[in-house]
Amino acid sequence: MKKQQIYFEDINIEDEIPSMVKNPTRAQLFMYSAISWNIHRIHYDSEYAKEEGHPTVLVHGPLQGAFLGQFMTDWISPDGTLKKIAYSNRGRAFPDEPYIMKGRINGKRVEGEEHLVECEIWGENKAGEKVAVGSATVVLPSR
């Protein structure tokens, strides 16, 4: 099925971005530790994570960043481009729980040939806490 392209003209300030849910598992955390050469034990060794005061292993901050990146690129694909993303990790997200991404349009403008949209984005854990907060700038095609 071909994905429907979203255009600059379709976007209004205050619009909500369709949310995206990831369900990270322990296996996924292990795969991300391996590919990003992140050897921090709090991501794969739950006994050790408890020693650091966590109930179990934690979803990596940069994996949440990768989720947020995909949240944007899936929304704007195939012809939109992610130009900028910013995020900071504010809380803990755990495997075997949903990780829910949401966003809102903050602004739109045309700079030269580029049709730019500014978004506020965040990721929530199962408890509904905003565990990653950030922003993104995307370039969208124009009709």
Next chain:
Amino acid sequence: MKGDSLITEEARAMIGKEGKPVTREVYEKEISRYCYAVGDLNPVYLDEEKAKKSRYGGIVAPPMFYDIPNMQEFSLDELKEDGLPEAELNVPIKAARTMAGGKEVEFFKPMRPGDKITRVGKIVDIYEKEGRSGTLAFTIFENRYTNQDGELVAVERMTGISW
């Protein structure tokens, strides 16, 4: 500003100085394994035939892959109890703790298999603010990623908060 500054003269002298450039190659297999690890199976990252027909004209890496090829390997004896290597932060700030305070990445060109990506890091700024429980020092790190043609691919800025 009350109290002593956390920022030493030595730290101040590091502002603006670039680190040693590191160049690593982008491998198609690494892109593919990254995509499976993060769960992003967009064919422009994984399927040469489909990627050829896309506006990219071939396989590209997802934007958030930008720092993966340059991740530094460590030997087992460099790792501390927590699995992290020693001395991640070489900024001589007079503080007991440092935590990550956020990241901002700007993308200029997609990375492609076969690209040779050079990363150059520097400290852009170090400044202090009075927090509720004392002085906080903010260190802004920047990594610039360029490809084999000298084109800027991505710029990342990270904030370290020390107290």
